[in-house]
Amino acid sequence: MPQKDAIEVSRFDDWAGGMATSRQNFFIKLGRVETRWLAERLHAHPIDRPIYIAGMARSGSTILLETLEHHAQTASHRYRDYPFALAPVTWNAFLDKAATHPVEPVERAHRDRIKITPESPEAIEEMVWAAFFPNAHDPGTDNTLDATHRHPEFETFYRDHIRKILLLRGGTRYLAKGNYNVLRLQYLQKLFPEALFVIPIRDPIEQVASLMKQHRLFVTAQRHNPAVLRYLQRLGHYEFGLDRRAVNVGNPATVEKIQQCWLAGEEARGLAASWASLYGYVADLIGSDTRLSRQTFITHYDELCRNPIAVLSRLFWHCQLDITQEQLSAHASRISKPTYYTPNLSSTERSAIREETQDVYRRLLAHSLT
16 A cells, blocks of 8 residues: 555555465465355446556556546456455455545655555556466566466456456446556457457657656665565566566567666667567557457557547547546546656667667557547
8 A cells, every 4th residue: 555655665565465475375265255255246246348458557557547447337456455455355344444544645656746545546456367377477488368368267266356346346347457468458358258448558768768767766666675676576567676577478589689688778778679569469469350459449648648638538438438528627637748757868769769669659550540
């Protein structure tokens, strides 16, 4: 949960996070006990057109999550669900009894103007995936899951888990933000044929600069306090920090290139190659799968900041969520282009980013306009 200084991790959260990780099998069993106990109530919460926000970090996904989460129909994970996300009903019942006073919003660890409380929506779902897919973040293996993949044990647990979030939050449409879900689009589509996907992108130069800033920020924080590193590892977030990992979309040569760039201090080129690899994978998928293409909406962060009402209108339409003009205007008023930092990239770094990303970026821009 966020603290007064959101870059810190409390002793309790560090201890509880360690327990949740070391006793993962116990909490999976507890989650199944919850399911049996709540069977009748969960049955009353069918999974209807779940919405997945998935892409690369620093693409504007959090503002999309917060915007959609405000809708009365949506239900998502919250910061409060950490660390015992595998048994969310039991953990939330404990928190409700233990609550003493409201928590003031604080700027999150990313220092990007976004203020949070334990009730803010967050990408907690990755903890469930990591519990059943231990190699999900291993750069040495293909991290993608397609429609041919089967994992009955996970699939049963996951469906029940989604119903618990709907029950806890009082919604009818499950909403999840998870960067790594971009590697599982076809698998998710197989599980939920009516699922809807939102893929945020951003100008690669801006996005790489933001990723570099976040990496420096978290490396410094984790060296100062190793609990911050453990927190991100337990959440399943490896986008930046001391345990940063390249994503493997089935191309080990690209992973090797990315890792070699980082080792050589070529941060910008390594991140740009990672950007091109991940989003190139997405472009290939939606270019070859007509149904997935129809179910996918690519949002451009820069366009969202320039023309928020138009982009948000398309977003809600794609997600099949009704919204009034007044509500749309209220959401749009919260969105603006970042002014808290300026990309500090050399001309060599900018050229490297363009070289690595321009072809994929052009393909994604063409899709976002269709």
